[in-house]
Amino acid sequence: MTDAPLDLKISVQIPDDYVDALESYFYECDPNPWVLIQKTAADPYYLSGYFNQEQECTQAIDALKKNFPGLDLTFDKEKLIATEWQNAYKQYVKPWNDRLLHWIPLWAKDDYSVPEGGIPVYVDAGMAFGTGCHETTQLCASRLLDFYLSNPPKDSITMVDAGCGSGILALSARALGFQSIRGFDNDPDAIQVCHDLLKHNPTLSPIDFSVDDLISGLPEDSIDFLMANIQTNILIPFAEPIIKSLHPSAHLILSGILTKELETLKLHYLETFNHLRPNSTIHIDSREKGEWSDLKIEIIACESKKII
Numbered sequence: 001m002t003d004a005p006l007d008l009k010i011s012v013q014i015p016d017d018y019v020d021a022l023e024s025y026f027y028e029c030d031p032n033p034w035v036l037i038q039k040t041a042a043d044p045y046y047l048s049g050y051f052n053q054e055q056e057c058t059q060a061i062d063a064l065k066k067n068f069p070g071l072d073l074t075f076d077k078e079k080l081i082a083t084e085w086q087n088a089y090k091q092y093v094k095p096w097n098d099r100l101l102h103w104i105p106l107w108a109k110d111d112y113s114v115p116e117g118g119i120p121v122y123v124d125a126g127m128a129f130g131t132g133c134h135e136t137t138q139l140c141a142s143r144l145l146d147f148y149l150s151n152p153p154k155d156s157i158t159m160v161d162a163g164c165g166s167g168i169l170a171l172s173a174r175a176l177g178f179q180s181i182r183g184f185d186n187d188p189d190a191i192q193v194c195h196d197l198l199k200h201n202p203t204l205s206p207i208d209f210s211v212d213d214l215i216s217g218l219p220e221d222s223i224d225f226l227m228a229n230i231q232t233n234i235l236i237p238f239a240e241p242i243i244k245s246l247h248p249s250a251h252l253i254l255s256g257i258l259t260k261e262l263e264t265l266k267l268h269y270l271e272t273f274n275h276l277r278p279n280s281t282i283h284i285d286s287r288e289k290g291e292w293s294d295l296k297i298e299i300i301a302c303e304s305k306k307i308i
Contacts, residue, residue, distance in 0.1 A: 007052045010061075010075035014045040018071055020291050022047065024258055025067060033060055050080075098142050099149075101172055106200055119175050122200045123168055135289040136255040140169055140227050142287070143253045143296055147225060148176045155179045162217060162228040162242075167194030167209060169227050174204045184212035214238040218245035227253045232261040239272040246299060248280070255294040262286060262293045269297060 014022065019036065026034050033056070038045045051057040065073055095104045095112045104112045106124040114120045148154075154177045161170040164183035167190075173181050185191055194209040210217070214234070218226075223245050228235060235242070235254055246252060257265055266284065273282055281300040286293050 007050065007080050008054065008057055009048060009050055009078045009080050010057060011046050011048045011078070012073060012075045014047045014071070016045065018068065019045050021068070023291065049075075096138070098138065099145050101141065101145060101175065103141075103168065103172075121168065121171050121175050123166065123171075123197060124200070135292040136229050136257070136294070137168060139287060139289050139292065139294040140229050140253055140255045141172055143251075143294065144169065144172055144176070144225075144227065147251060148178075157224045158182075158222065158247075159225045160184075160218070160223050160227070160245075162214065162226060163230040163234075164194060164209065165190050165229070167197055167207070169229065170194070170207050170209070171197060171201060171204060174207055175201070182208045182210070182217075184210045184217035186211065186213045215241055218242060220244045221247060223247060223250060225251045225253075227255075229255040231256040232258065232265050235265060236268050239269055240276065243269070243272055243276050248299070250299050252297040252299070253294060254297075255292070257293045257295060259288055259291055259293045262295065266295055269295070273297070273299075 014036070022034075022036060026032050026036070033049050033051055035048045035050070036045055037048060049057065049060055051060065061073060061075070064071070095102065095108050097103065097118070100117060100119050102112070102114050102118050102120050104114075104120050104122050106122050109122060157178055158180045159170075159173050159178050159182070161167065161173070161181070161183040164170055164185050167183050170181050170183035171194075183194060185194075188211050191209050191211050194207070198204060198207060198209075214228075214230075215238075218241050221244070224247050226242065226246060228242060235256070242252070254265070254269075266286070270282070270284075273280065277299070283296075283298040283300065285296045285298075287296075
């Protein structure tokens with residue numbers, strides 16, 4: 001018998017019609033003890049939670065019942081050795097890539113071969129601050145790569161990863177050769193994770209990570225390329241400081257947006273741009289991945305307002 005401390009895993013099968021709503025709910029949990037699992041497309045979904053105290057487990061279940069009163073939450077319970085609990089999420093996080101960038105979990109570092117010309121970014125933030133696998137992170141990363149491939153001057157572009165979580169987008173920008181990069185989050189633990197990940201990417205030069213919010217972290221007229229992977233209910237009320245932080249010609253990449261919320265967010269940002277920058281040309285584009293969307297707004301300084 002081992003004397004290692006034990007922790008708790010709970011699981012329950014989830015009807016397919018609850019999956020989207022649960023994903024949206026969990027995306028706003030910080031930190032998030034829950035994992036939705038479907039082994040193959042033919043298998044049912046299971047909801048699993050990992051806890052190191054019974055009280056935490058009870059509180060999380062009570063919160064779920066309050067938000068989803070029609071859902072059967074009769075969980076199976078299982079004790080885990082602490083190391084099993086800490087590493088349980090790893091089986092669901094795999095290396096992924098977009099064109100030349102390759103995001104590789106640390107535990108897969110020795111088994112993953114980066115192709116010639118590929119650029120690795122090593123990640124491991126656990127379940128709490130983002131592994132990089134979420135669709136919203138991938139949407140932002142794809143926009144970053146688009147911008148990189150347009151050959152901007154990498155030494156003079158000011159980039160910011162707002163609400164950076166584990167800092168994966170900022171790390172990716174540094175890996176691509178951009179020099180002026182900041183990342184900030186209002187959670188000090190997230191910033192510690194960013195610094196830890198930098199240590200696991202020793203070929204990358206330091207990045208300015210700080211504890212800030214969407215006011216203190218966004219000085220006016222200071223940013224060329226802003227990525228904000230933050231849920232819609234935060235992006236909307238902070239539209240004004242986000243837009244004011246941009247240079248007269250800039251790129252704004254917003255994600256964390258459920259597709260069903262995209263039109264509302266888009267209209268709000270258009271209205272705010274019209275108020276704050278009535279004489280700018282604005283190019284708007286959006287993409288979808290799963291149930292999530294992004295919104296890219298490219299601002300082009302000019303004398304007459306135009307929306308493309």
